[in-house]
Amino acid sequence: DAGITQSPRHKVTETGTPVTLRCHQTENHRYMYWYRQDPGHGLRLIHYSYGVKDTDKGEVSDGYSVSRSKTEDFLLTLESATSSQTSVYFCAIRAGTGGTEAFFGQGTRLTVV
Amino acid sequence: KQEVTQIPAALSVPEGENLVLNCSFTDSAIYNLQWFRQDPGKGLTSLLLIQSSQREQTSGRLNASLDKSSGRSTLYIAASQPGDSATYLCAVTGGGNKLTFGTGTQLKVEL
Numbered sequence: 001d002a003g004i005t006q007s008p009r010h011k012v013t014e015t016g017t018p019v020t021l022r023c024h025q026t027e028n029h030r031y032m033y034w035y036r037q038d039p040g041h042g043l044r045l046i047h048y049s050y051g052v053k054d055t056d057k058g059e060v061s062d063g064y065s066v067s068r069s070k071t072e073d074f075l076l077t078l079e080s081a082t083s084s085q086t087s088v089y090f091c092a093i094r095a096g097t098g099g100t101e102a103f104f105g106q107g108t109r110l111t112v113v
Numbered sequence: 114k115q116e117v118t119q120i121p122a123a124l125s126v127p128e129g130e131n132l133v134l135n136c137s138f139t140d141s142a143i144y145n146l147q148w149f150r151q152d153p154g155k156g157l158t159s160l161l162l163i164q165s166s167q168r169e170q171t172s173g174r175l176n177a178s179l180d181k182s183s184g185r186s187t188l189y190i191a192a193s194q195p196g197d198s199a200t201y202l203c204a205v206t207g208g209g210n211k212l213t214f215g216t217g218t219q220l221k222v223e224l
Contacts, residue, residue: 031210033211033212035214040216041216042202042214042215042216042217043202043204043212043214044214045211045212045213048209048210048211050210056209058211090156090157092157092212094210096162100144100145100162100164100206101147101159101162102147102159102204102206102212103159104149104156104157104158104159105156106155106156107155107156
């Protein structure tokens with residue numbers, strides 16, 4: 001698992017509430033990513049980070065914010081959860097030789113009711 | 114905008130057969146291409162990484178090729194086994210070090 005831990009693994013929340021998902025890595029890799037996976041859409045990039053306090057938007061960033069105050073943690077916040085944000089969320093890092101290979105966490109299944 | 118397509122979307126083969134999964138991408142300006150495996154309800158497992166300067170990579174019964182100029186990659190699985198049943202995803206890394214994924218090929222290997 002390349003030292004990636006996502007928490008929580010499962011969450012049910014109500015529409016309109018804020019939700020924060022956490023991605024933790026143990027090896028100080030520079031690049032971290034948040035993706036969502038939905039049937040028919042595959043994996044789509046939400047936000048990514050290339051260092052502490054350095055983040056950028058992906059293709060589906062509306063309604064999401066991120067923070068990276070330390071190298072090992074990348075937080076994804078749904079500011080006001082909607083049913084359309086029901087999905088499986090994956091965190092990824094760049095690691096391996098040359099830091100070019102992507103490794104993924106086990107995912108967080110989020111249901112917004 | 115980079116688009117990645119995987120064909121076929123689903124494939125069912127008998128055990129022991131050799132098979133090829135296809136991946137195509139629209140923008141050839143990539144740094145690398147990576148193949149993943151995903152089991153139901155699980156995360157993604159990296160299978161093979163091909164840098165843009167390479168033509169192929171091999172790991173056990175898996176061989177992946179890359180033709181960057183034509184925007185194509187293939188994943189060859191030799192002597193398929195029921196344990197190979199999973200969804201196979203390809204992804205390319207382009208500008209900004211971002212991965213763009215295809216929607217996957219769902220493989221079922223039957224006894």
